[in-house]
Amino acid sequence: MEIIQLGNPILRDKAEFVADVKDPRIQQLIDDLLITVKQANGVGIAAPQVGVSDRIFIVASRPNPRYPHAPEMEPTPMINPKILARSDESEKGWEGCLSIPGIRGSVPRDRAIEVEYSDRYGKLHKQELTDFVARIFQHELDHLDGIVFLDRLE
Numbered sequence: 001m002e003i004i005q006l007g008n009p010i011l012r013d014k015a016e017f018v019a020d021v022k023d024p025r026i027q028q029l030i031d032d033l034l035i036t037v038k039q040a041n042g043v044g045i046a047a048p049q050v051g052v053s054d055r056i057f058i059v060a061s062r063p064n065p066r067y068p069h070a071p072e073m074e075p076t077p078m079i080n081p082k083i084l085a086r087s088d089e090s091e092k093g094w095e096g097c098l099s100i101p102g103i104r105g106s107v108p109r110d111r112a113i114e115v116e117y118s119d120r121y122g123k124l125h126k127q128e129l130t131d132f133v134a135r136i137f138q139h140e141l142d143h144l145d146g147i148v149f150l151d152r153l154e
């Protein structure tokens, strides 16, 4: 799927709550996002970035030049994600965005967050995320609310 770029108004929409995770259209979108984030060499991607305003994103942390200690994880679809609690400390870190190629910036993010989301089978998960994975989650959650990292540059 094509990744839309900054300037396309869809990227500023607030994405809609996913009513039925078992809807074949949602399952197809999840498969498309998994392929797209891999092809784009990303560590995350949100539905609005392929022009679909659903509350779904993929978190796919892996070690990379900027974050060599990033955990290697199975690319994880997260549906109707939310942050339940935030650590008081925040940390600045370099971010990029597949919708804003060529630009990197230093963005403050909460260092630890407690999150809740449904997986693609409809099972609810509640877990604590820290460091780079927490950063990706916050970056992707912003996309669901029409926010990009440039809006948060210090």
Ligand SMILES: O=C(O)C[C@@H](Cc1ccccc1)[C@H](O)SCc1ccccc1
Pocket (backbone or CB within 6 Å): 041, 042, 043, 044, 045, 046, 064, 066, 067, 094, 095, 096, 097, 098, 099, 135, 136, 139, 140, 143
């Ligand atoms: O546009 C996206 O959502 C993908 C982002 C995910 C990301 C968010 C915050 C911090 C790092 C990455 C990236 O553009 S994916 C490309 C990438 C990969 C590793 C490190 C930095 C950028």
Ligand SMILES: [Zn+2]
Pocket (backbone or CB within 6 Å): 096, 097, 098, 099, 139, 143
């Ligand atoms: Zn992005």
